[in-house]
Amino acid sequence: MKFNFARFPRLTVAGGEPAPLAALWCCPFRPFFLLTVLSALLAMSYWLGILGGLLPQPDLPGGPVVWHAHELIFGFAGASIAGFLLTAIIEFTGTAPVRPNTVRQLLALWFGGRLAYLLAGWIGVMPAAILDLSFLILLTIRLSGPLWRDPNRRHLAFFHALLGLIVVHGGFYVALFRQADAMAWLRLSVGLMMILIVVALSRISMRLVNDVLDAQGGMAAPYLARPPRRNLVIFSIAAYSLAEFLLPGSHASGWLALAAAAGIFNLLNDWHVGRALLQRWVLIPYLVYGCMALGYATIGLGLLSGHNLISAGHHLLLAGALSLSILIVMAVAGRLHSGHGLDQRRWLLISAGLLLSAALMRGSAGLPAFSAAYPLLILLAGVSWLGCWMLYLAYAWKVLAGPRPDGGQGCDEAVK
Template identity: 50%
Template sequence: MLKRLLAAPILLCAFRPLFLLAAVAAVLCMAAWLGFLLLGLPLPAVPGGPVVWHAHELLFGFTFAAIAGFVLTAVPEFVDGPAAPRPAVLALVLLWLGARLAWSASGAVGPWPAAVLNVAPVLVLIALVAPMLWRDPARRHLSILWALLAWLGGTVGFYAEALRGEPPLRSLHAAIGVVMVLVVIVMSRISMNVVNSALDTLGETTVSYLARPPRRHLAVACIVLFTLADVLVPGAPTAGWLALATAAALFNLLNDWHLGRVLLRRWVLMLYAVYVAMALGYALIGLALLAGVGSVSGGRHLLAIGALGLSIFVVMNIAGRIHTGRELDARRWIPVAAGVLLLAAVGRAGWSWWPADGALLLWLAGGGWLFAFGGFIAHYLPLYLQPRPDGGLGCEGVMDSD
């Protein structure tokens, strides 16, 4: 039985089960959240209440599964290392599933089982990729390891607060900051391939795209500083100014992308939109803290839906195709779903400005999220249950141009 499971196509590469689990978690958790907000349906009783359950599953459930799937696929490619062993991937999947059940049951059995089962998969992920990242002679990708260690710290911090009976929102806010840093780190690597491939397709031989380190480092530094202020002195003017500085640094980073008509290519434009959503999210947070315009929650949701959600959706559609030996999906549903996700982010952020229309905006935001990730499940589940069409036996694959 175990041997047959380990030989199944779903475990051919780590991203297959983990991307699917991320998408399923995105759909189920959002459906439950909408049911709670709009229909009065109950949510699991957990430390911190419904808002904490929602944020926890968005970050430690959906987001972590997507991060793990990407990292276990990309790092071996970056450093020419071995793919994660199938038993380790299966163990990671089972730990992730156990963590979801333990967290939802934490109101009845206490937070200790959830703490152990949510920290364990992060440790497994770090144990699988840290040796490869460290042994790389150039050590060009150690920033991924530092981000994973920061994620581990956020996970431990969340459960330390929960076990002490304190509201664990600070650790959730810190986790959002870690994800934003990881998005910038990962996007710099993906965008180099995507944008330059699109330039080649257009016959643009006089220009090339380079994700310049100074701009990227400035953006990362600003995100880190804002996150520290947000955790240590929440609501203080210092956090507001740092949020505006972060928005400015992200808009400055976008100057690398302004290379003419290539920006209108679908994959390039979707990745560009991630940075725009991130910059606007931090700008809204800064305005809320300094001028009382809108709310910090609106900015956080623009980060969570627009930047985090869209980046994961796009990366899963890129990596989730090329590493099954297939060309990138050229059908219209992907840019449509990406556009709907952005509208969902704007709708949820807009609730901060027009709370009287809250139900309509919540349906818009939740429906857009369900449409995008439900579409991913519908299109990719059949692919991940099948062997590679090119006869490959692992994660290998070459990115095709758009």
């Protein structure tokens, strides 16, 4: 499977000259990937400033912790999901590209939602709810046609995941409006994000792993992301997420979390492909699943032992699995479909290492054994997170905002 994304029209000004930053609108992933990394840097810097007492705590519905979790899930991750799906679904289904005006509308809704939530202490939660839900609804509408018109309908899982995010995000804002437990809805959205990762990586990994295997030689059969194992993981994550939402803190939730971890470890059996596993394009996605399994195992052990390890487990899922998956997708698709080849320099491994370190430190901060080092671990985790995305931005800015160097157009894969 190739990431041969559909073409986008070139933007010009009078006289036929390229418009300033016209390349930014060649593909939907370009502006959204840049917004992903910028939101990561700004939101985390703001959060660390609050925790360090350098900035005042904002007066927000639900409190600053709820805002922090919401922005990591629906701000940072939401932008990356939009960029990926608006480009990948068009390629998967062979339909017409998304118009730049639609991309700009989505960008305006996404940015408006971030600003409206920050101002919700003064203007209420309704503007943020309208903007954020409109963003997800418009994204789903734009993708639903290609997904349902596809004769084989092999990618409807993305449509179902988007519908789930709309419902959960709506529930979150209803809870905020009623001053109820909005964090429960955010925990439910974490499960949806993990399911979305499994669905997306099952498609991306078959390209990445097989390319490495072809280059190395020695494997008689190609790598396959096997549906039974994948479907079992999706079912187990969904079962735990619903149990956590309906029966928080129960032993049943603990056992289901461990079942999800076991399912993910079982899924990793497909990835044991010899020395190819040590290549960055295989190793980083492998670490995504590793963090996911560790996160659910931490939650499950905490629930069964009577310790509150929910925060530790969810940070392994978000700062680890979710963030690493976003990094590898942006590093691969962001370069190949901007006319560049894969980047073999060390910065990607360093960035992945920083994210993994941030996830492990933030997860450890939630363990009773490290309670004395909690402030230090939080600070180090935040600095590692910022270091990763600053490094990514330094290497990706010209790639995403600049013209193609290979003579290709739009979202075509790099010309070899």
